Amino acid sequence: MTRFSVRTVRAPDRAVEPRYDLSTRLGALVLPNPVLTASGCAASGRELDQFFDVAALGAVVTKSIMLEARSGRATPRMAETPSGMLNSIGLQGPGIDGFLEHDLPWLRERGARAIVSIAGGSVTEYAELAGRLRGAAGVAAVEVNISCPNVADRGLVFACDPRAAASVVSAVRDRSAPTVPVFAKLSPDVTDIVAVARACVDGGADGLSMINTLLGMAIDPDTMRPVLGGVTGGLSGPAIRPVAVRCVWQVHAALPDVPIIGMGGVRSGLDALELILAGASAVSVGTAVFGDPGAPARVLTELRHALVDRGFAGVRDAVGHAHRPSET
Amino acid sequence: MSDGPLQVRGEVLSLRRAGAYHHLTLVAPGVAERTRPGQFVTLAVGGPESALSLRRAFSVYKGSPRGVYGGTVELVFAVAGPGTAWLAAQPPHTHVDVVGPLGRPFTLPRASASATLVGGGYGSAPLFGLAEVLRSRGCRVDFVLGAASQDRIFGALDARRMSSTVAVTTDDGSLGTKGRVTDVLPEVMSRAGTDVVYACGPMPMLRAVSAVAAAAGVPAQCAVEEAMACGIGVCMTCVLPVVGDDGITRMVRSCVEGPVFLGDRVRWDAVGTVPPDTYGAPPAAAAQAART
Numbered sequence: 001m002t003r004f005s006v007r008t009v010r011a012p013d014r015a016v017e018p019r020y021d022l023s024t025r026l027g028a029l030v031l032p033n034p035v036l037t038a039s040g041c042a043a044s045g046r047e048l049d050q051f052f053d054v055a056a057l058g059a060v061v062t063k064s065i066m067l068e069a070r071s072g073r074a075t076p077r078m079a080e081t082p083s084g085m086l087n088s089i090g091l092q093g094p095g096i097d098g099f100l101e102h103d104l105p106w107l108r109e110r111g112a113r114a115i116v117s118i119a120g121g122s123v124t125e126y127a128e129l130a131g132r133l134r135g136a137a138g139v140a141a142v143e144v145n146i147s148c149p150n151v152a153d154r155g156l157v158f159a160c161d162p163r164a165a166a167s168v169v170s171a172v173r174d175r176s177a178p179t180v181p182v183f184a185k186l187s188p189d190v191t192d193i194v195a196v197a198r199a200c201v202d203g204g205a206d207g208l209s210m211i212n213t214l215l216g217m218a219i220d221p222d223t224m225r226p227v228l229g230g231v232t233g234g235l236s237g238p239a240i241r242p243v244a245v246r247c248v249w250q251v252h253a254a255l256p257d258v259p260i261i262g263m264g265g266v267r268s269g270l271d272a273l274e275l276i277l278a279g280a281s282a283v284s285v286g287t288a289v290f291g292d293p294g295a296p297a298r299v300l301t302e303l304r305h306a307l308v309d310r311g312f313a314g315v316r317d318a319v320g321h322a323h324r325p326s327e328t
Numbered sequence: 329m330s331d332g333p334l335q336v337r338g339e340v341l342s343l344r345r346a347g348a349y350h351h352l353t354l355v356a357p358g359v360a361e362r363t364r365p366g367q368f369v370t371l372a373v374g375g376p377e378s379a380l381s382l383r384r385a386f387s388v389y390k391g392s393p394r395g396v397y398g399g400t401v402e403l404v405f406a407v408a409g410p411g412t413a414w415l416a417a418q419p420p421h422t423h424v425d426v427v428g429p430l431g432r433p434f435t436l437p438r439a440s441a442s443a444t445l446v447g448g449g450y451g452s453a454p455l456f457g458l459a460e461v462l463r464s465r466g467c468r469v470d471f472v473l474g475a476a477s478q479d480r481i482f483g484a485l486d487a488r489r490m491s492s493t494v495a496v497t498t499d500d501g502s503l504g505t506k507g508r509v510t511d512v513l514p515e516v517m518s519r520a521g522t523d524v525v526y527a528c529g530p531m532p533m534l535r536a537v538s539a540v541a542a543a544a545g546v547p548a549q550c551a552v553e554e555a556m557a558c559g560i561g562v563c564m565t566c567v568l569p570v571v572g573d574d575g576i577t578r579m580v581r582s583c584v585e586g587p588v589f590l591g592d593r594v595r596w597d598a599v600g601t602v603p604p605d606t607y608g609a610p611p612a613a614a615a616q617a618a619r620t
Contacts, residue, residue, distance in 0.1 A: 047561040047584070050332045051427075069608035071579045074601045078557045078565035083379040085557060089564045092579060092608070229600065237381050267381075290558040291372055291381045293427060294335050 020304055024058065024281050024315040026259045027181040027206035029141050031058035031113065031282060034315050035272065035300040038263045038286030039064055039117040039143060039185070040089070042296075044103035045110070048289065052297035055111040058282055061261075062103065064119035064145040067129060069095040074229035079218045084237025084265070085287060086216050088230030091119055091148075096132050108138030117143040117185070121151040123171045130175035130182075141181045143261075144172050144205075147212045147234075159187035159212065162196050166203030173204030181206035183261060186251075188243050189215050197251045197258070207259035208251060209284070211244045237287040241265030245278050252279020252320050267295060269302020276303075276315065277322040333560065334358050338371075338426035340418050341397055347479040349450050350416045351389070352403045356426040360391030360399040365458035366528075366551050366588045369401060369428030370559040373411040382557045384411045387528065387587070388429065389453040401428070404453040404482055430559050431587045434458050434526055434549050441523040442468040444516055445491075446509050446537050448529020449475045450482045454551060458526060459490045468492055470520040474509035474533070478502040492520065510536040514544070522546055527591070529553070531599055538591025548591030554582040569595040569603050577606045 022033035036059045042048050045060040054060050072092025079086045094102070099116075107114045116139050118129040126144065133139050146165050149155035158164045169184045176182055184200035186193060188211040197208055213234025218227040226232075244264025252260060262280030266272050267288035275283050283303075288295040312318045338356040345351070359369060370383035386403040393399050407413050418424070434454075437443060443462050445455040452473050459469045471487040474497040481503055487494045495512045496504025505512055510533075517525070517540070525541040527534055528551040541548035554566040561584035570580040571593045579602060580586070595603060602609050 041562060043562045050560070051335055071602050071606045071608040071610070072564060072567065075565070075567060075599075076555060077567070078382075078555065078563070080380065080382050080557075083381060085382060087557075087563070087565065092564050092567070095608070238379075287381060290563055291383055292335075292425065293558070293560055 020308055021314045022300075022304060022307075024319075026141065026183070026261065026281055028179060029181050033058045033300055034276065034282040035296055035303060036115065036261065036282055036284045037061050037289070037296055038284035039145060041286035041289045044099070045107055045112055046103075048293060048296070049110065051293040054107075057112070057296055057300065059113040059115045059140055060107060061115040061143060061284055062099070062117050063093055064091055064117040065096050065099045065129065066091060066093060066119050067096055067125055069093065069098065076227060076229055079227040079233065081216070081218060081235065081237070082239060084235055084239035085290070086218055086228060086233035086235055087213070088228040088233035090230060096129055100132065100136055104136055104138055113140040114138055115141045115143050115183070117145050118172070119145040119148050121148060123167050126168045127171040127175045130172040134175060134177050139177075139180055141183060142172060142176055143183045143185050143209050144169060145185050145212070147185065147187045157187065157189075159185075159196065160190055162199035165196055166199040169200045169205045170203035183207045183209045185209040185212055186247070187212045188240075188247055188264075193247050194250055194254045197255060201255060201258055205258075207261065209261040209263065210247045210251065211240070211264045214240055214243065236265070238265040238267060238271075241271060241274075245274055248275055248278040248280050249322070253323060256320065266299060267291070269299050269304070269306045272299050272303045273306045273318070276318050277320070279320040279323065281315070281319050331362060333428055333430050334362070335425065335427045338424045340420050340422045340424060341400060342420060343416070343418065346404060346482060349404050349406050349480075349482055352405065352415065353400050354403070354424060354426060355397045355399070356401050356428070357398050359426060359428045360401050361393040363388050363391040363401065363429040364433035365461055366434035366454055367429035367431050368559070368587060369403070369426055370430065370556070371415065372425035374414050378414075380411050380414070383427065383559055384415070385430075385556045385559045385583070387451075387454040387551065388457065390457060401426070404450045406450055427559065431583055432585070434551070434588050436461065436465065437467065437524045440466045440468075442470070442521050444470045444472065444513070444520055444522040444525050446472045446513065446525060446527040446529070446533075447474070447483070448509065448533040449480050451529030451533075451551075451553065452483050452487075454528055455526060456483055456486045456490065459487075463490060468520060470516055470522070471495070472497070472509045472513055472516055474498070474529075476500065508536065509533060510540050513537065513540050517544055517546065524549065525591075527551070531596065534591065534594075535596035538594070538596060542592055549588050550591045550594065551587045552582050552589060552594070553587070556583050559583045569598045569601070569606055571595065577603055579606060
């Protein structure tokens, strides 16, 4: 019976589409569909829930949580750039206590799956955050934002050094519940992303998220000074999508068994499909939310159509498809 | 949820020049019914394949729940970049994605209070809807409108129709008194016996108006115009330092906790910075390291 229903789905018949199986697997975690929010682009889900049901997404990836409350950086914090934006927020947030008290319970009550992003300035801080999350109900996975300056190493960003990245991931893996997958979020600002990816997997990462923003900068021609209060900022949006596709492609080619959450400039179902074809098992929608608060729900609908139209039996069938020799 | 923002496919009904500004009327079903004075809407600009990926925020000039074309919202804006230039060039029937209403509206005073409304440039736009509501509650309304020049004063006729007095100031003296709104505000307030000031305009004006109101011992409700990326509270770009009920300064989102703030709660002199005593502010050394 099951076999038969799979065949029915394979025909691109829009009438049966709502039953189309979009589930995807991220290590031990199975999600009902592969569309997620992106860290820092959805807060903790509450605001977006005014526009669509956040529980209908594969998961909500939270803004990066730190141990202490943070005020963030001075304004201006944002500059619009061609097909994208620069941001220099400085991880403003309530800290882990506020998150555990208000945000995580809300997500759980709402029925949303939470992938909690964590950020710190030292290996110890990351480990402590993982420990705090271990006892908390409703954590589907942990995403480790390693694009933070290492206070102990002259502010060198963890994600730019394979050894530093691995030590953070390994500390988080050790302190997290064994059943909760740990994903390392990689920066594209490295010479060899495969080397960092490998180091993180060797350090115990169950999967990889890529890509974080690219470091950029803008100068105002009128004031002739940097636009951002923080001088440099992270570049995101459709402008960086080809970089994301390249990173996912390279890492999936080198480590085909490691699940990848792809992100970087996704604003349509076809953009999401592109990352899946490159090797991603799930896709985060980030900056597109700023232009269209309904974007994640819309991307999910469009992706479903795109998969059905191409005759894929499901998401898993499409992951890494672009690496396979074409059938001519 | 019924009072929350909607995302609707809007349509340009008309676009007219208003001095140096543009006056846009959009059909946006459902949005006008929910909008209260001081709230704003955001628009997607540039069309579906646009390289402009962030929304533009505009305070609502008028909202008409019923009409021949369904509910409409009216906005007033200046061309300040490629997004507003695109908007100013759209013919009727262009589809524009509208999200709103957003933000907290002005708080209304007790009945029969005397309210003085101060608008800078097209920042006066949200004050006319407010004036209508105030008058329906039996409040006295006086207007002070200021701008760089005559063509940048918006709504002087509207103001005359719905208020006891209107004072106009321009930097170049091309209309009204030559000078700033705060040059005439103390006199207007003493004549009107002002109980509350409402203001919308550029930051330096709001700062100066707040100081005048504070000196007179009168509350000022200021609607700020901060740069926003999302307008719905997720991006954290439109923050400014605001003192809470507990006396603690926090970096507060002007889109969801504003755009209307009490003038004596905003640390106007520190806008654009994170004051060292802000909740969660980094130690000075760490702030230095974070900039490198």
